[in-house]
Amino acid sequence: MMMTINSINKFFWTAIQKNLSFLTTRNNAFLLLGLLLFISCNKNEDLNIKSLKTPTGWGYYITNNDKIIIKQTVIPVISENKSFKTEEEAMKVGNLVLQKLKHDLSPTITKKDLFLLAVKI
Incomplete structure (x- = not known):
């Protein structure tokens, strides 16, 4: 057998x-x-960033091949739901997130990142 x-x-x-x-x-x-x-x-992702005008300020969104993958209308990491005061601040944070994505890193933002980018909270 x-x-x-x-x-x-x-x-x-x-x-x-x-x-x-x-x-x-x-x-x-x-x-x-x-x-x-x-x-x-x-x-070779086609990652792009664009600013976004909100009722209370500014935000940004990141697209991959014209599909929105991140839409950030408020300042991350803080307890309040506040938009960025200026388009420049939103784009600074958005560009940091974009660079993290391009380097296969977590796109999370810390309070230290906000401080280093001179984002007013």
Whole structure:
């Protein structure tokens, strides 16, 4: 009975090898090239930032291939729901978030970031 199991396993392994034998070195190269192109296309995100006028001030939004991925209408990290006082402040914070995204970092903002960017809270 054990011999039957082993021969079945060998049969499937042989069948797999035969089915994969069509992959030549040339085909492997094309497969690898296609995979690299796919990865590079996904990595080259088209990230953009634009300012946003709110009823109480300014905000920003970040898009990836024209799809909004972050819309920030209030100053992050503070307990109040206040918009940025100026467009320049909103864009400073937005550009920091954008750079973090481009470097595969968390886009979170801290109070220290706000202080370093001279954002008035």
